[in-house]
Amino acid sequence: MSTSPHPSPLPKGEGTDVPKRILIDTDPGIDDSLAILLALASPEISLEGLSVVHGNCSLEQATTNALSILELANASGMPVAVGCELPLVQPSLLAPETHGNTGLGYAKLPTPRIKPTRQHGCDFLIERIMSEPGEFSLVAIGPLTNVALAIRQEPRIVKSLKELIVMGGAIRYEGNTTALAEFNTYADPHAAHIVYHAGIPTTLVPLDVTYQCVLTQGDVERLLQIESPLTRFIADATRFYMEFHDEFQGVQGCVINDPLALALTFAPELCDYQELPVDVDISGGISLGKTIGDFYNYNKKPANMKVALGVRPRDFIELFLERMEKLASEIR
């Protein structure tokens, strides 16, 4: 395994480097919301826009949620562009049992006053990426429909994106949607196929690492010591998420997949990686949506991505909590 050097100290968040410019493609979603908050709370990165996609909840609900989260975090100037309502080929698949009927668990945020941009999510991604080639990191934490359509509509984004970080897949880990498949990939396996083989420098953040990162009830109680709408939101949203994890997966606490993917934009040392040829099953059988890492290179294909396969979970959870505490103390 080609691992990064031994645990290096976590970034202090006070670096003099220019912040890394980030776009997020998202279907908020409880853990998506936490990823958006983590992005806003992290000085190492500059979040410059969200594109919204179907997934954890309907496109309309996801858009409302994205806007509400931004308002909650005093970031209502951030552009939100509405993308695709349906997966490319598969029928629509939403996840109300995981994220609740509103997509945000038990959290009730005020109806947002801000509106999404008029531009389509795909066009927003294309325009931002093409306007400054080599500048943007895209963090895709929902089904990959928007990203795939953007690639097919404007193939030059492949060379113009600095990097793509995808939360998705389960390489050696069991699936969370079928026995083999992870939700984001299963919700639009054809889009994943397009994105995986596009030639973008890609980091995959699969369940293999995210399932090590469990936010516990104790963590939430620590956050609640700060009186803030932000901590109340996190507590209400994750309470539903924890009930789901307990009932369906026997996990005490909740797995915060998307924030880990986001954190890797500025703290890559949280994970260990391996370069692998990765493919996704789109044949429509019982393996539909399974992500396959070719560890022994049976197929003699070059690696098409870097896959996070090891993680320092408590370092990550601590980073997440510190950032949320800081953001919460600013939002009273």
Place this chain on the structure above:
Amino acid sequence: MPTRIIIDTDPGVDDALAFLLALASPEIQLEALTTTQGNVTLETATRNALAVLELANAAHIPVTAGSVLPLVQPLRASAYVHGVSGIGNSKLPPAKNKPREGHAVDYLIQRVLAEPGELSIFPIGPLTNIAMAIRKEPKFAKSVKELVIMGGAIHESGNVTPLAEFNIWVDPHAAHIVFHSGIPITLIPLDVTHKCLLKQEHIDRLMKINSPISRFIKDAIEVYFKFSYERGFAGCALHDPLTLATIIAPELLTLKEYFVDVDHSGGPAMGKTFADVFNVTKKPANMKVAMEVRGEQFIELFLQRTEELARKIKE
């Protein structure tokens, strides 16, 4: 009132013949072409579309370039049928016009949403552009008047695998999206196009008119003749022009309503279109399929129309 159409195309010899037939037909108002990869690459398809329009004094018709690649499958191209240039051995002067700025998918969305229920689209190449428009703009499907698609092989053998027809096989995922979009569809499969054969005697007849149009058709179709003879056909199938029979001579076609689906599972039936003739799936019909055609009458109509056009267009 002529029927207002946009042709989505990958020219392609028979695509080019379809433009000429559309331009020669007063029942049709050809409002735009959108291009896609298929018979040839997108770049070549776009160049050919512009060049054929200029040849027919129709340079005012806008051409917008679309998809470079199929959605999921790798790029295919069929030089053995259409020649490396896509239009056989014809040597049209390079087009003076340029394609419009912007992407065909956005152009289709914009045109269709501007006049809901008004525009029919004739996709005669792989369905990538149409599928992307459907997924990008959910209102698109409800706003298109009709799609008349050249594609598929129901009972007829495939022309690219034993089962699959080229346009559908190139992008079966796009076909799946389009077939299940709810847009009113008429499908023109190989079952009927293989009965509409343009033969050498027809070319000889056209060549009695001294016109760049007749010379273009003769030169364009040479490679296609060779391919067709090798396959045991007595002439070249006019696949794409036959879609226009739905407007100019609907009485030549027998349409059946079927539930039609396409295999995209990646096995030996990849790209196969199948019609549920006995309705064993109990699913409602999603399209009308042309199952029979009076082929010789269509060829005669095609010749008369192109002769008229050729007479109008002299050096």
